[in-house]
Amino acid sequence: MKTTIYDIAQAAGVSIATVSNVLNGKGKVSQERRQQILRIMDELNYKPSAIASALTSKRTYTLGLLVPDISNPFFAEIARAVEDEGQRLGYSVLICSTDNKDEKTARYSALLRQKSVDGVIIGTGINELSALSPLLKKNIPVAFIARDYPAEDIPSVIIDDYAGGAAAAVHLIELGHRRLAILAEPDTISSSRERVRGFRETAAAAGVEIEDALIVAASELRDGKQQAALLLSSEGTGRPSAIFCCNDLLAIGALQAARELHVDVPQHCSIVGFDDTILASVTDPALTTVAQPIAQMGQAVVQLLVDHMERPDEPRRRIVLPPRLIVRQSTVPPSQ
Amino acid sequence: MKTTIYDIAQAAGVSIATVSNVLNGKGKVSQERRQQILRIMDELNYKPSAIASALTSKRTYTLGLLVPDISNPFFAEIARAVEDEGQRLGYSVLICSTDNKDEKTARYSALLRQKSVDGVIIGTGINELSALSPLLKKNIPVAFIARDYPAEDIPSVIIDDYAGGAAAAVHLIELGHRRLAILAEPDTISSSRERVRGFRETAAAAGVEIEDALIVAASELRDGKQQAALLLSSEGTGRPSAIFCCNDLLAIGALQAARELHVDVPQHCSIVGFDDTILASVTDPALTTVAQPIAQMGQAVVQLLVDHMERPDEPRRRIVLPPRLIVRQSTVPPSQ
């Protein structure tokens, strides 16, 4: 039999209201009573039921975390940061991998609503904001990480993706590259759009136009490898001398494609990644990449969300952190 | 105002019991009533509260997942498999990164108990089984993945770690290596102990003894790099010609240490990893490693756990899957 608040009340000879008060540190309870009740709780190894508490208090102390794929190192690192900061503030986190599919996002949104999570952190790409409607309609607080919907006035933590793309472009152009290609994420991903825009506009400003045919999109490694192979297989001058990839996983796909096609990286093609996950530091060659301060972002988004939960009337905040180019071995001046 | 079962009952002109019955597909409800009620639920966009339901039915349809670190690619991949299979069977999953610390494990165990999860999957190393006592005492079903406590009669899914270690030893010895070192995980990790044992005994059987000084332990990349540096810095014959690492992350630490010390891998030192995470395929050089069928294991452990939840009296099952050596570029015959 599970021991309940009644057992404690009875053992202490007080009412459950008093026990509840000591549990929540509310109301007035005399020092002695408090100590006595605490002791009894301890003796009976009593732990209040979070379920029952949630039913009345309306707080589950649980957050949802919507990401495309928890096995993707970038999101796994985010998850860890979110978990840690959540834990620190008293929240558990439920993982939801959506594969960037609106349908899955919608299903998970409905689920999280049913489970009455206190808030949801969204790192997944969304096509129609309506995929989130189960959450939004029920006024479940939401915050974006590494994603943004400026129009919607939702708290978010992002990096300056445009600047990140721009930094990559500057780097490649300074090295002397003129024939640039982009391996982007699908257009649903706002951050990817910005990176592409930053890269493209910066290149254009330096007099380097990027052909549409040299901008392709892919959503995961396998796919990225395929698209990169297409890019690389155009022989001779058709082939780009550098590829900017919108995340490290895609960059690895490009690396693999290059290897299979016997295109030497970086000698015959430079590759730039994005995110600076653990992957970037272990590839062959190690990836030049645009770093996001992942841990910091995860921590910040939890804080933003919890803030927003506690003071829903305060204006939403957006935090924009700067990206940082990390130059490793995958980029060199073009040959010839 | 949230719509409740009462609203539905009222709108349909029936009792809440009837509504509850159609919700759960229980009891007898006439076709017409059922249809009508379903329609009304839909119109009112009604979703039953999982909290309230949990309070009475005692099922939260939530599982806990205890891992050392969700940002570790191996566990991230496990998490994804667990999430997918859980989702398929109707369960959500709560992530808990323990850093292999009993104290954190104990804290999370207590938390999961309070939150009344239906079951817990354990992939974290445990020193004292008592860290799990909040779970065990309350008879919350538990299953191990990639960890084992044979004595405890708890369902588990593992690979044959001994065979994995043995396979690595056979491979290195066949290549001609005689001076072997081991970069293990801490002794709390049962799987690591078995890998080491398999490796060591197999080597011994082939006439290759491994000095105690050449067996070191580390718990994460940074640490692994340091330990590997120690191993590698013993100049001349003192230096091992091959290192067997108990996971890919440690192997990467070794790779990095080697690079810093200008020890060429694989020419001057071969390195074998374990797990075959995504990392192993992207390193420089690509890692020879012992593969675990991660997705399959994650799926199996959820099934085992749910089975066990549904039929607690059936005997616990253990599933042991075979590891598979994947030879890549980090192992070659020793030089000279």
Added chain:
DNA sequence: TTGAAAGCGCTACCAA
């Protein structure tokens, strides 16, 4: 086939 009512374990309000 349907409904009334008793909880589940807790919080919160009001009264004492």
Added chain:
DNA sequence: TTGGTAGCGCTTTCAA
């Protein structure tokens, strides 16, 4: 400072 009690939204007998 303490206690009584009415819910929270649902499941589950037991009767009708």
